[in-house]
Amino acid sequence: MGTASTAATGQRRPGRPRSERAERAIIEATLALLAESGAAGLCIEKVAARAGVGKATIYRRWPGKEDLLLDAVACLKAPLPEPRGLSVRDDLLALLEAMCEQFADPCHMREFALLLGEGAAYPRLMTRYTETVIEPRREVIRAVLRRGAVTGELREDIDVDAALFMMIGSVLARSRYGDAPVEPGYARRVVDEMLSGIGAR
């Protein structure tokens, strides 16, 4: 992490060691505030207050806001269910339903949307988020699509990336603020529409 050099050398520094508990509280508070107010709205003083920590304890570890956010975002997990269904259709359905569920949580939605919007201002942060959260999820879906092309459940010459973004995007475009929440059954409709195609037989 962005912290001092003890880990690098392996040696112990003299004096009181840094509190692991404080560090966890800081990261946790950072992620919570990130989801609430976005990267631009996040401020160190609020992080310190929520973490129950002095400002100095933060500045001792990270030089500034962006470095703190960078480490915080790296701690995010991407809890998409590992697909182990029987059919490709069932796997896609489970993945898409999990996405719908996550985006229905206003907290996750905000986290994603805020980072998306602020990507231009914080490019390193956006890159880290992509590596940590977004790309692993995409890869899970890509794997299912490729598997389908091999087993014959999907067209052999399927355009994996186009299909990937159609799936992900259908949830993303639907889950905007101001729209009605995604209704149950939406994932199934998308998957079936993708499988059968919209063209006439």
Place this chain on the structure above:
Amino acid sequence: MGTASTAATGQRRPGRPRSERAERAIIEATLALLAESGAAGLCIEKVAARAGVGKATIYRRWPGKEDLLLDAVACLKAPLPEPRGLSVRDDLLALLEAMCEQFADPCHMREFALLLGEGAAYPRLMTRYTETVIEPRREVIRAVLRRGAVTGELREDIDVDAALFMMIGSVLARSRYGDAPVEPGYARRVVDEMLSGIGAR
């Protein structure tokens, strides 16, 4: 608009009338700064500076930032090409290519992404943006899809909304910061994948 009551009564108020030119400059500067920094990053002093206007000239018309933004966003247009192609496929292709092009412009992308991310903090602003920009565009695409279902170019029982969001979302999910720019031919790949479906024949 949010301005004073002369329009409502139709009567002229005594004294020097408000400058139409200043009002236009303010709205224009607001939209420019909105695209650059988002709603949260926008500040009245910068709007005044860019518009070449005193702060009082802004506060005389709008009580605060959100009301100004509300009027500014209402002035946005949604320049999707009116489809008048020969086939449904050509129309969808043209619409999707126009979307790709617009999202390739960093300015439009930021405008959209920033508003999306800040939707939670400015719900009225988000609603206005949806009414003015987003929903009209969706309706154009819906109309083409419905037409296809009638003419037989598309399946008769097509799920219009699912298909709509798959189309829009494929561009949206692909056009993130940190990703490579959308390559030419992407729109065609999406449209053809949607028409044929990814399921095996």
Place this chain on the structure above:
DNA sequence: TCGATACGATACGTTACCGTATCGGATCTC
């Protein structure tokens, strides 16, 4: 011409957050 209002400019006090410094107490190693 005169009163009323708007204009751009600028000064003002307020608030929020920045990053730094310092405090007394706590917790490590030697």
Place this chain on the structure above:
DNA sequence: GAGATCCGATACGGTAACGTATCGTATCGA
């Protein structure tokens, strides 16, 4: 126990934007 470092707390000066007030000038109706 001595020295070093960290702890949470808080004070500090600096900066940015807030929204209000006040300039002298400009432009309208009566």
